[in-house]
Amino acid sequence: MTTSPTDLPPPELSLPEPAIEAVPELAEAQALPPRRGMAVALRPFRHRSFSLLWIGGLISIVGSWMQTVAVGALVVAHTGKASWAVVVAASGFLPIGLLSPVGGAWADRLPRRPVLIAGNLVAGCVALGIALLVGNGQQSPALLSLLVLVQGCVSALIGPFMQAILPDLVPREEFLAGVSLGSAQWNLGRVIGPALAGGAVAAFGYPAAFLANAISFLAVVVALMFVRLSTPPVHEHESVWRSIRLGVETARVEPACRAAILLIGTVGLFASPFIALVPAMAHHVSPGGARVVAKATAVLTTAQGVGAVVGAFIVPALAVRWGRGRVLLASLVLLEPVLVLYGISPDLILATAALFGVGLVYLGVLSGLQTLVQLRAPGAFRGRVLALYLMALGVSYPIGALLQGPIADRVGLPWTTSGAAALLVFLLIGVPGLRRSVKAALSGDEPSRARARVA
Numbered sequence: 480m481t482t483s484p485t486d487l488p489p490p491e492l493s494l495p496e497p498a499i500e501a502v503p504e505l506a507e508a509q510a511l512p513p514r515r516g517m518a519v520a521l522r523p524f525r526h527r528s529f530s531l532l533w534i535g536g537l538i539s540i541v542g543s544w545m546q547t548v549a550v551g552a553l554v555v556a557h558t559g560k561a562s563w564a565v566v567v568a569a570s571g572f573l574p575i576g577l578l579s580p581v582g583g584a585w586a587d588r589l590p591r592r593p594v595l596i597a598g599n600l601v602a603g604c605v606a607l608g609i610a611l612l613v614g615n616g617q618q619s620p621a622l623l624s625l626l627v628l629v630q631g632c633v634s635a636l637i638g639p640f641m642q643a644i645l646p647d648l649v650p651r652e653e654f655l656a657g658v659s660l661g662s663a664q665w666n667l668g669r670v671i672g673p674a675l676a677g678g679a680v681a682a683f684g685y686p687a688a689f690l691a692n693a694i695s696f697l698a699v700v701v702a703l704m705f706v707r708l709s710t711p712p713v714h715e716h717e718s719v720w721r722s723i724r725l726g727v728e729t730a731r732v733e734p735a736c737r738a739a740i741l742l743i744g745t746v747g748l749f750a751s752p753f754i755a756l757v758p759a760m761a762h763h764v765s766p767g768g769a770r771v772v773a774k775a776t777a778v779l780t781t782a783q784g785v786g787a788v789v790g791a792f793i794v795p796a797l798a799v800r801w802g803r804g805r806v807l808l809a810s811l812v813l814l815e816p817v818l819v820l821y822g823i824s825p826d827l828i829l830a831t832a833a834l835f836g837v838g839l840v841y842l843g844v845l846s847g848l849q850t851l852v853q854l855r856a857p858g859a860f861r862g863r864v865l866a867l868y869l870m871a872l873g874v875s876y877p878i879g880a881l882l883q884g885p886i887a888d889r890v891g892l893p894w895t896t897s898g899a900a901a902l903l904v905f906l907l908i909g910v911p912g913l914r915r916s917v918k919a920a921l922s923g924d925e926p927s928r929a930r931a932r933v934a
Contacts, residue, residue, distance in 0.1 A: 518796075519653075519656055519795045519796050519798075519799045520656050520659060520660070520791065520792040520793070520794075520795040520796055521656075521660075521792075522649075522653050522656055523648070523649045523653050523656050523657045523660055524660075526648060526649055527705075528647065528648045528705075528706040528707065529648040529649050529657065531702040531705055531706060532648065532699070532702045532703070532706060533660060533661075533664055534698070534702065535698040535699040535700075535701060535702030535703075536661075536664055536698075536699055536702075537664050537667060537668060538695050538698035538699075539599070539695045539696055539698055539699045540664060540665055540667075540668030540672070541667075541668045541671050541672045541675065541695060542606075542672070542691050542692035542693075542694070542695025542696070543668065543672065543692060543695070544668045544669055544671070544672020544673055544676065545672045545673075545675055545676040545679065545688045545691050545692055545695075546606060546609070546676075546688060546689055546692040547568075547571070547672070548672065548673045548676040548677070548688070549676050549679075549680055549685050549688035549689065550567055550609070550623055550627060550689075551567060551568065553613065553618060553623070553685050554566075554567055554618075554620040554623060554624075557618045557620060558620055566620070566624050567620070567623060567624050567627055569877060570624045570625075570627040570628040570631055571627045571628070571630060571631040571634075572631065572873065572876075572877060573631065573873070573877060574628065574631035574632045574634070574635040574873075575631070575634065575635045575638065575869055575870070575872075575873035576635075576869075576870050576872075576873030576874035576877070577635070577870075577873075577874075578632055578635035578636055579635050579638060579639060579866040579867070579869040579870040579873060580723045580726070580727075580863070580866050580867060580870055581636060581719065581723070581866075582635055582636040582637060582638055582639040582640065582862075582866055583639040583643075583723070583726055583862045583863035583864070583865060583866020583867065583869075584719045584722035584723045584726065584862070584863055584866070585636065585639075585640070585719070585862075586639040586640040586642075586643045586711070586861075586862025586863070586865075586866070587643070587711050587722065587726075587859060587860060587861070587862040587863055588711055588722065589640075589711070590708075590710060590711075591640045591643065591644055591708050591711065592703055592706070592708050594637060594640050595637055595640050595641060595699070595703055596700050596703050596704075598633050598634075598636065598637035598640075599637070599696045599697075599699045599700050599703075600696065600700060601633050602630050602633045602634065602696055603692075603693045603694075603695075603696030603697065603700075604693070605626055605629050605630050605633070606630070606689055606690075606692040606693035606696070607689075607690070607693040608626060609623065609626050609627075609689045610686045610687075610689035610690040610693060611686075612626075613685050613686050613689060614684075614686040635869075635873075638866075638869060639862045639863070639865050639866040639869065640862065642853075642861075642862070642865040642866075642869070643711075643861050643862035643865060644708055645657055645658070645853055646709075646853075646858070646861075647706075647707070647708045647709050648706075651854065654850050654853045654854060655794070655795050655798050655803060655846060655847070655850040656795040658846045658849050658850045658853065659790070659791040659792075659794050659795050659842065659846045660791055662787055662790075662791055662842050662845060662846055663787065663788045663790075663791030663792070663842075665787075666783070666784040666785075666787035666788050666791075666838070666842075667784070667788060669780065669781075669783075669784040670781050670784040670785065670788075673777065673780070675688075675691070676688045679691060711859075711862070722863065723863065725860065725863070726860055726862075726863025726864055726866070726867065727863075727867065729856070729857060729860040729863065729864055730856075730863075730864045730867050733855055733856065733857070733864070734919045735851050735852075735854075735855040735919055735920060735922075736851070736852050736855050736856055736864050736868075737916070737919070738851075738915075738916035738917070738918075738919035738920040739848040739849075739851045739852050739855075739868060739920055740852070740864075740867055740868050740871045741871075741912070741913065741916045742811075742848055742913070742916050742917065742920055743845075743848050743849075743868060743871050743872050743875075744871035744872070744874070744875045745875070745903065745906060745907070745913060746814075746844060746848075746875075746903070747871065747872045747874075747875030747876040747879060748875040748876075748878060748879040749879060749899045749900070749902055749903040749906070750814055750815075750818060750841070750844075750899065750900065750903055751841075751872070751875070751876045751879060751880075752876065752879040752880040752882075752883045752884075752899070753818060753821065753822075753837065753896055754783070754876075754880075755876075755877075755880035755883075755884070756880070756883065756884065756887060756892065756895075756896070757776060757779050757780055757783070757834075758776045759884075759887060759892050760779060760821075760824075760830060760892055760896075761775035761776040761778075761779055761827075762775075763892050763893075764824060764825070764826050764827045764829075764830045765827050775827055778827065778831055779827075779830060779831060779834050782831045782832075782834045782835045782838065783834050783835070783837060783838035783841075784838065785835060785838065786834065786835040786836060786837065786838025786839040786841075786842070787838040787839065787841065787842040789835075789839055790838065790839035790840070790841075790842035790843055790846075791842060791846070793839070794806060794810075794842065794843050794846055794847070797809075803847065803850065803851075804920075804921040804922060805921075806843060806847060807843070807844070807847035807848070807851075807920060807921060808917075808921050809843070810840050810841075810843030810844045810847055811844060811907065811917065813840045813843075814837075814840045814841060814844055814900075814903075815900040815901070815903055815904045816900075817833060817836040817837045817840050818837060818896060818897070818899075818900035819896070819897045819900050819901070820833045820836070821833035821834050821836075821837050821896065822892065822893045822894075822895070822896030822897040822900070823893045823897060847920075848868075848920065849865075849868065851920055852864055852865055852868050853865070879899075883895050883896075883899060
């Protein structure tokens with residue numbers, strides 16, 4: 480489950496009454512007075528549907544991280560070439576940037592529960608196929624990459640469905656907390672999954688990690704059986720491509736959505752590649768053999784994940800106290816200096832502390848921008864607009880990583896990470912279009928023209 484990436488929203492964006500009546504627990508929640516302090520971050524757990532899907536999603540994400548670590552280690556061990564690990568990783572990630580708009584169009588026209596169940600079952604079957612193939616000695620990197628690509632395509636198509644059901648799970652004033660908990664869920668999986676993968680592979684071999692991933696998808700399927708979801712509007716005479724075009728037009732004319740998509744694309748291009756370069760940073764601050772670098776990579780990855788989990792609890796509480804816009808602005812302002820501090824860290828201890836801060840602040844940026852899309856996208860177009868948001872991140876992040884990797888090899892990782900952060904500051908301040916996007920994202924209250932244009 481990813482319900483990842485406050486000031487009360489404008490009245491015209493309130494959840495439609497039929498949707499509230501269809502989910503009684505939301506109607507009850509809307510009558511409850513808001514809570515203050517850290518407890519606001521946990522409020523979504525009061526809703527049974529959110530809790531069930533969050534727990535099931537966490538189990539699934541732990542399984543996914545087990546497979547990610549295991550398949551990367553397997554292809555490197557089998558071929559001796561790190562490039563195959565990059566190919567496998569790209570096979571699972573790039574479909575998000577390419578197929579999310581199609582998934583978004585479907586999410587606004589198809590019943591969401593059966594699609595989500597079918598998608599998770601297909602992904603689970605692919606993971607089971609990987610386990611059986613590897614168990615029988617079939618370890619072709621090309622075949623493994625193909626199967627991971629199939630899983631990536633399924634995830635890209637059903638991802639917008641999962642994003643679009645957030646209004647069925649929590650009331651609008653808890654969107655930021657729900658998105659933040661979704662990010663915490665992902666990062667908890669990042670912390671737990673690799674450790675379980677190492678233990679499973681050491682004790683039972685690589686197939687055990689893939690089998691665990693296959694079984695983990697059932698947790699989401701079971702949770703979906705007990706969740707009530709609203710039915711999207713019917714578009715009987717509307718083609719998928721026309722549906723996508725209307726989604727693009729909606730995002731274009733809705734200032735806050737347009738701003739969030741542009742900003743996440745910019746952040747993905749310049750800031751997000753630090754994630755792909757964590758192994759390089761590990762080698763930079765802890766030079767040595769493969770085991771030394773592997774341990775340093777694990778420490779840094781865990782630090783980022785823990786920082787993001789902490790951020791998931793802090794950000795909603797700060798938003799209640801200071802306002803969602805101010806917290807987003809603070810996150811955007813702090814992201815660049817903490818990235819610079821991380822980039823110039825001379826040893827593992829400082830790099831770990833800095834990356835903890837990066838994970839916390841980066842969570843604030845992602846959850847703030849994604850919440851903005853959730854709040855401002857018209858209900859009938861939410862899946863499509865969220866898909867465009869996912870596409871912007873899914874395309875910009877790998878491009879940025881592919882650009883910054885060779886630059887780091889030539890000028891060094893500290894100059895690359897610090898320079899990218901400095902360039903991001905310059906663009907956000909110096910480019911008029913991005914400066915206006917920041918202003919639109921922080922307000923999120925400009926009168927929407929989307930409904931008039933798409934009516």
